[in-house]
Amino acid sequence: MLSKSQARMFFFGGTIFFSSIFILLTIDTLAKVDERQNVDLLTPSVIRGKEIWDSNNCMGCHTILGEGAYYAPELTQAVSRRGVQWLTIFLRDPAAMFPGQRRMVDYDFTDAQIEDVIAFLDWIGKIDTNGFPPEPDLRPPAAPVVASTATSASRPAYFDEVCVACHAVGGKGGGVGPALDGVAKRFSEEELHRWLADPPSVRPGTAMPNLNLPDSTRTELVRWLRTLE
Amino acid sequence: MKFKSQRVAYLFFATSLLLFTLQIVFGFIMGFAHMGFDVLHDYIPFNAARASHLNLLVVWLLSGFMGATYYIVPEESDREIYSEKLAVVQWAALVIVAVIAIIGFHMNWWEGRKFLEIPRPLDYLVVLDILLFLFNVGMTVWNAKRFTTTVSVLLLGLVSAAFLYLPGMITFESQVLDSYFRWWVVHLWVEGVWELIMGGILAFLLIKLTGVDREVIEKWLYVIVGFTFLSGILGTGHHYYFIGAPEYWLLVGGVFGALEPLAFLGMALYAVTMARRGGMRHPNRIALFWTVGCGVMSFVGAGFLGFAHTLPQVNLWTHGTIVTAMHGHMAFWGAYAMLVLAIISYAMPQMTGRKLFTGWLPEWAFWTSNVGMIGMTGAFAVAGIAQVYMERKIGMDFLAVQEAIEVHFLGLVLAAALLSLGVGMFIWNFIQYGLPNDEAVTGA
Numbered sequence: 001m002l003s004k005s006q007a008r009m010f011f012f013g014g015t016i017f018f019s020s021i022f023i024l025l026t027i028d029t030l031a032k033v034d035e036r037q038n039v040d041l042l043t044p045s046v047i048r049g050k051e052i053w054d055s056n057n058c059m060g061c062h063t064i065l066g067e068g069a070y071y072a073p074e075l076t077q078a079v080s081r082r083g084v085q086w087l088t089i090f091l092r093d094p095a096a097m098f099p100g101q102r103r104m105v106d107y108d109f110t111d112a113q114i115e116d117v118i119a120f121l122d123w124i125g126k127i128d129t130n131g132f133p134p135e136p137d138l139r140p141p142a143a144p145v146v147a148s149t150a151t152s153a154s155r156p157a158y159f160d161e162v163c164v165a166c167h168a169v170g171g172k173g174g175g176v177g178p179a180l181d182g183v184a185k186r187f188s189e190e191e192l193h194r195w196l197a198d199p200p201s202v203r204p205g206t207a208m209p210n211l212n213l214p215d216s217t218r219t220e221l222v223r224w225l226r227t228l229e
Numbered sequence: 230m231k232f233k234s235q236r237v238a239y240l241f242f243a244t245s246l247l248l249f250t251l252q253i254v255f256g257f258i259m260g261f262a263h264m265g266f267d268v269l270h271d272y273i274p275f276n277a278a279r280a281s282h283l284n285l286l287v288v289w290l291l292s293g294f295m296g297a298t299y300y301i302v303p304e305e306s307d308r309e310i311y312s313e314k315l316a317v318v319q320w321a322a323l324v325i326v327a328v329i330a331i332i333g334f335h336m337n338w339w340e341g342r343k344f345l346e347i348p349r350p351l352d353y354l355v356v357l358d359i360l361l362f363l364f365n366v367g368m369t370v371w372n373a374k375r376f377t378t379t380v381s382v383l384l385l386g387l388v389s390a391a392f393l394y395l396p397g398m399i400t401f402e403s404q405v406l407d408s409y410f411r412w413w414v415v416h417l418w419v420e421g422v423w424e425l426i427m428g429g430i431l432a433f434l435l436i437k438l439t440g441v442d443r444e445v446i447e448k449w450l451y452v453i454v455g456f457t458f459l460s461g462i463l464g465t466g467h468h469y470y471f472i473g474a475p476e477y478w479l480l481v482g483g484v485f486g487a488l489e490p491l492a493f494l495g496m497a498l499y500a501v502t503m504a505r506r507g508g509m510r511h512p513n514r515i516a517l518f519w520t521v522g523c524g525v526m527s528f529v530g531a532g533f534l535g536f537a538h539t540l541p542q543v544n545l546w547t548h549g550t551i552v553t554a555m556h557g558h559m560a561f562w563g564a565y566a567m568l569v570l571a572i573i574s575y576a577m578p579q580m581t582g583r584k585l586f587t588g589w590l591p592e593w594a595f596w597t598s599n600v601g602m603i604g605m606t607g608a609f610a611v612a613g614i615a616q617v618y619m620e621r622k623i624g625m626d627f628l629a630v631q632e633a634i635e636v637h638f639l640g641l642v643l644a645a646a647l648l649s650l651g652v653g654m655f656i657w658n659f660i661q662y663g664l665p666n667d668e669a670v671t672g673a
Binding site for chain 2: 025039064
């Protein structure tokens with residue numbers, strides 16, 4: 001039967017052996033990790049973004065690389081999922097985008113800080129993570145687009161980056177604001193222009209924020225919305 | 230108790246229970262926020278509640294370990310503590326760090342790295358405090374005539390834990406390396422050196438409570454902590470799957486992560502076998518309950534539920550979801566919270582001389598809190614699995630999923646109320662014992 005000194009040998013021997021392997025693997029990891037994390041893309045802006053990320057304890061609600069808390073969305077692929085434009089608008093006023101829903105602390109970020117945070121998230125999204133987060137493999141097939149094919153070609157990119165977060169067209173998009181199918185039947189071109197220029201002034205208390213759209217983007221959006229009959 | 234200076238453990242135990250209560254309060258704030266009642270958002274945003282919840286846990290467990298050490302080391306080494314005054318100073322330093330940290334969190338002052346949220350300047354105070362503690366305990370052992378295996382394993386655990394705090398204080402520009410070395414602290418603590426501390430305290434309790442020969446108990450202690458490091462060190466790899474570390478960690482972490490339950494199975498078998506061999510005859514039945522319960526629940530929570538999502542094929546889907554919280558809650562409860570409650574239950578009658586071992590209050594405290602924790606784990610499990618399917622497998626929007634699983638947080642809060650009731654009874658029983666007194670000193 002095992003004696004006490006043999007048991008002690010097992011403990012110390014095993015500990016030294018497995019610690020050594022762990023150290024060796026760590027050295028190897030450090031040699032390989034620069035390529036996997038694209039160290040050449042680790043710009044000062046990304047590093048500043050990480051500082052903002054850490055000093056506000058963003059991990060206290062969000063996960064990144066799957067690590068953190070489970071109260072707010074996983075952000076590893078935030079930039080590829082939402083786009084820079086959407087994230088910028090969201091970070092300027094986090095409460096405006098999803099009114100009445102779970103709230104994010106408003107940090108009053110400057111535009112430069114927002115740029116850094118997004119640079120950090122963008123860098124995170126490019127790390128080779130061995131396939132995390134995985135693509136949903138039980139996703140139902142996408143609903144066919146209802147808007148006539150002739151006009152959908154001119155669907156503005158801005159709509160897909162920002163507006164779909166709240167509005168659906170053809171059954172695809174968010175449910176915070178009304179679906180926009182047939183919006184052309186309900187509003188004239190002029191009404192849509194007035195609305196998009198500053199929603200709260202048209203209807204005080206509306207959930208839709210003033211997105212400060214440049215004239216060209218607004219014109220492009222209205223022209224396309226007018227085709228949704 | 231044998232020596233007068235052992236009474237200093239009371240300070241640490243009382244602090245433990247107070248901070249534990251606070252931890253539960255922050256837990257409720259988060260539970261309600263998940264249900265859609267984030268009413269304290271402007272004063273205690275979720276990330277402040279979360280950081281407080283985690284760090285209070287760490288500090289109350291450390292306080293419990295320190296109290297346990299101050300109780301165990303004199304008894305095992307057959308002498309008074311080197312300096313009782315130093316122990317009190319060191320206790321005060323710990324409390325000060327905890328108070329500043331928790332207030333700081335609410336003023337947006339932190340490091341923002343999960344489990345290591347304490348801001349850097351306070352880290353140095355933690356290090357100083359730990360050094361004082363280790364110095365005091367080390368001097369006690371150094372001048373002693375007796376040096377038992379139990380104390381050596383306990384000390385090795387404490388020294389390694391202090392040493393492993395340091396990788397968490399390095400600043401990294403890369404999130405990948407930041408995360409890589411953060412796990413040196415977090416994983417190698419809870420699935421490594423803390424298990425030495427746990428093994429040491431369990432061994433002491435089993436020696437005292439079962440009457441089984443010390444040689445037998447200490448021999449198996451080596452075997453169990455041997456298994457801990459055999460699996461736990463390379464098991465760190467199960468945190469390296471998806472953070473940007475090389476692909477071989479999927480294999481290394483998968484294999485050794487899967488072996489980790491063995492160490493906890495060892496703890497469970499150890500506690501149960503020794504208790505049965507001793508015939509469960511010790512009058513302090515409650516301490517025996519918590520001791521054996523600790524072994525069993527650590528296996529269920531840390532071992533079995535950890536295994537449930539340690540394999541990379543599973544973890545790919547569950548990583549970063551509420552499934553992690555399911556495992557985390559019962560693991561910390563079983564392995565460490567119950568351990569601290571066990572040593573408190575054993576030490577209190579010894580320190581106060583009030584030989585009230587059983588009674589409905591402490592027994593109900595045991596069962597109520599455990600049933601509550603099992604219910605909480607169930608609620609987290611259902612919410613977590615639902616989240617994995619809806620969000621990860623089907624690709625539903627995050628907020629839509631969160632709304633769909635709100636109801637499970639009602640279940641969580643109800644179960645947590647049961648846990649709180651049990652903990653409340655435990656604390657009431659603790660208060661009834663009164664303070665340590667000199668009449669309880671039996672001498673060596």
